[in-house]
Amino acid sequence: MTEGISEPISYRRHWDRTEPFDPPAVLGELVRTRPLTRMVYPDGHIGWLATSHDLAREVLSSQAFSHRFHTTHAPVTKKGEIFPSVPIVPGGFIHMDPPEHTRYRNLLSSEFSARATRAYAPRVAELATAQLAQVREHGSPVDLLPTYVRPLSLRVLCEVLGVPFAGSPVLSALSDSATDDQVSIEAEREAGTQAYFHLLDLVGKARVEPGANVIGRLAAEPGLTDREITNMLLIVFAAGFASCEGALASSLLALLHHGDQLDTLRSAARIGGASGIEGMVEELLRYTSVNQFQIFRTALSDVELGGELIREGETVTVALPAANRDPAKFGCPDRFDLSQDASAHLAFGYGVHACVGQQLARLVLAEALTSLVLGLPGLALDVPLEQVPVRLKTPVLSVLRLPVSF
Ligand code: HEM
Structure with missing residues (x-):
């Protein structure tokens, strides 16, 4: 029997993307016809998939749903295989529920x-300008991934956290191994171990001499162990770097592919600088929605949702890219249109686990885009869109190279 959308859909279908900008077509169908549908998880569990904006917010903000790892049926590797069960580590707050989660x-x-983020603005602008100088020095054509997008995302995060940039390859390797579907689980674990010990060492140093940065302040916090702080930092880095890099790269790709929108953004930046494009950054976040899967919660008891009974123990996956294209919420959901009000987007999730770094991410996007579009007026893609390599089927959508001329 062919799988129609009246049957439970298989887990793979909700992230089986074929286009760099558009989520899988099945999500567009579901959000319009059956926003809560049954889905077969990799371990055989028949749970749910929520695609509408309303349901996404309801699941992510409800205390009836847990984010604890061991309650869920969803953990799969980046290749879609069942993930080996992992214990929750001290400080591993991303998979904790309140009140345990709240403290961290x-x-x-x-x-x-x-x-706190506003205070970083001048430094982020400075870093963007310095990175732009390197792009200019390289000359046209250039791949913006290794010359601009990646080093800028990495530098900002390192400075804010208090990680010396020289040690950042250990941390970016962790992020790369987690997002690259060709890297084995063993290699990913090894990269995790290296990153853990690198950060643990920095925490030890900050205990003796705390700097004016996140590591320094956490190290001065009474009652937190080195292990807790290190795991918190690992999460911040792992959650922050790939998403920030992915969102900046996807935003640039969307702008370069839609020349009229690039002109609109450039005009706004010319008048108002980075703060002049803040609203437009929201539309970029909505349209690109780089965190495309692995957003899930599990019912702690029987609970009603969207007219259905979700039974205790059933997992609901929330498709953020679908919720961000919900026609009930956005005027032109499938069009990239910088003039629309996209502020209600869910690219950062929602509820108690909503992205903790979202203000910083917005700042990086606004400053990085402003610097680039004003500094390189002739900026254009150097190859046809089809030749830009994009990893389409990983939890965070990632553009692998961004060849441009200027
Ligand atoms: C545009 C870039 C970014 C996007 C699209 C993004 C997206 C997200 C999303 C969707 C979630 C919710 C996950 C869930 O509910 O299961 C999340 C959580 C999180 N993000 Fe981001 N993120 C970005 C940048 C950052 C940055 C720069 C940082 C750190 C400085 C960061 C740190 C985190 C952390 C620590 C969490 C877990 C929060 C918690 O569980 O309480 N993110 N992010």
Whole structure:
């Protein structure tokens, strides 16, 4: 029997993307016709897939759903295989529920608040300018991934956290191994171990001499062990770097492919600088929606959702790219249109686990795009879109090379 959307859909279908900008077509169908549908998980569990904006917010903000790893049926590797069960480590807050989660989260929320992030703006602009100088020095044509997108995302995160840039390859290797579907689980684990010990060493140093950065302040926090701090940092780095790099690269690709929108953004940046394009950054986040799968929660008890009974223990996956294309929420859901109000997008998730670094991510995108479009007025893709390599089927959509001329 061919799998229609009236049958439970298989797990793979919801992230089986074939286009760099558009989520799998089945998601567009589901959000319009059956926003809560049954889905077969890799371990055989028949759970759910939520695709609408309303349901996404309901699941992600409800205490009836847990993010604890061991309750879920969803953990799969980047290749879609069942993930070996892993214990929750001290400080591993991303897979904890309140109130356990709250303690760690509060410590980080103050580090990445809107106010704290505003203070980083001049330095992020400075870093973008310095990186742009390197792009110019390289000359046209150039691949913007290794010359601009990656080093800028990495430098900002390293400075904010307090990781010396010289040691950053150990951390970017962790991120690369986690997102590259060709890397084995063993190699990914090894990269994780290396990154852990690198950060542990920095935490040890910060205990003696705390710097004015995230590591320094966490090290000065009473009651946190080195292991807790290191695991918190690992999460921040792993969650932050790939998403930031992926969002910046995908945003640039979308702008370069839609020349009229690039002109619109450039005009706004010319008038208002990075703050003049803040609203447009929201549309870029909505349209690109780089965190395309592995957003899931599991019901802690029987709970009603969208007119269905979700039974205790059933896992609901939330398709953020689908929710961000929900016609009930956005005027032109499938069009990239910088003039539309996209501020209600869910690219950063929602609820207690919503992206803690979202203000920093917005700042990096606004400063990086402003610097580039004003600094390189003739910026254009150097190859046809089809020749830009994009990893389509990994949890974070990643553009692998971005060849441009200027
Ligand atoms: C444009 C770039 C980014 C995007 C699209 C993004 C997206 C997301 C999403 C969708 C979630 C929710 C996951 C869930 O509910 O299961 C999340 C969580 C998280 N993000 Fe981001 N993120 C970005 C940048 C960053 C940055 C720069 C940082 C760090 C500085 C960061 C740190 C985190 C952390 C620590 C969490 C877990 C929060 C928690 O569980 O309480 N992210 N992010």
